[in-house]
């Protein structure tokens with residue numbers, strides 16, 4: 001980051017449906033004179049707004065813009081629906097005013113910032129291998145950005161600040177995690193991901209072979225493990241919910257939602273003639289098998305014509321974009 005930005009911390013927030021994402025700068029190097037600034041990241045559950053307030057106070061982040069909280073003259077850049085909903089809480093409890101920014105604009109700015117300024121920020125994850133993707137301003141645009149948060153937004157990005165929100169789906173990370181809490185009793189998203197890691201989705205998923213038999217599959221050239229219906233085996237089984245292992249339920253949920261979102265991404269990219277699809281949002285959470293499944297699906301349906309690309313700090317795109325707007 002530019003040196004002049006090092007002296008006072010810059011703070012930006014993205015308050016989404018599930019999580020509050022905070023990005024801020026901190027001095028690094030040899031002090032305020034000659035050092036630069038590094039970016040730091042923190043996240044909080046939206047229902048624990050007080051933890052976010054405590055963190056901001058403890059880190060001394062209210063020194064930003066040289067204001068004093070008591071005078072109410074500090075404003076923080078903030079995006080996400082919660083920036084509107086919780087504006088009064090921020091004013092009353094932290095003494096700061098939220099300067100609200102458009103959510104999609106911020107997500108796109110954050111993605112473009114990462115892609116154009118942070119070497120190694122973009123990578124593919126296929127067949128167990130993580131490979132950096134070199135993007136240059138000449139070959140970056142246009143691309144599809146699929147942001148998987150509580151819901152999913154699909155954007156066509158054609159340049160810096162140039163984009164269109166093409167579509168989205170309400171069946172996203174919030175839906176999956178909500179169902180996961182009900183079905184598996186998991187308490188946190190990380191616990192859910194860990195459970196899924198140990199589970200087997202084929203205990204609950206109906207595959208083509210279950211319907212047609214192996215022989216027909218072979219004759220028709222169908223892969224025997226192709227999913228026919230996620231959770232489809234449950235219908236003909238006598239098992240109750242408690243008879244299923246939470247691990248298997250978690251694996252089935254994660255595969256159902258991940259393939260479905262990847263398929264929507266593929267279909268939209270096909271309609272728009274785009275070859276590169278970047279995935280963001282906290283749903284991905286740097287989780288290897290989520291990225292593997294998305295990559296496999298995009299590669300399979302596009303017959304290797306499209307590429308799924310992931311981003312470091314994928315959950316912080318909106319907050320990063322909001323931070324970048326201090327330079328506007």
Ligand code: ADP
Nearest residue numbers: 016017018019149150173174177189281282283
């Ligand atoms: P939003 O801006 O809507 O809050 P995010 O991009 O932050 O969206 O993604 C939220 C989704 O990410 C959740 O619905 C869930 O699927 C997943 N997730 C990742 N980490 C967590 C967490 N610590 N708590 C809850 N959900 C999480």
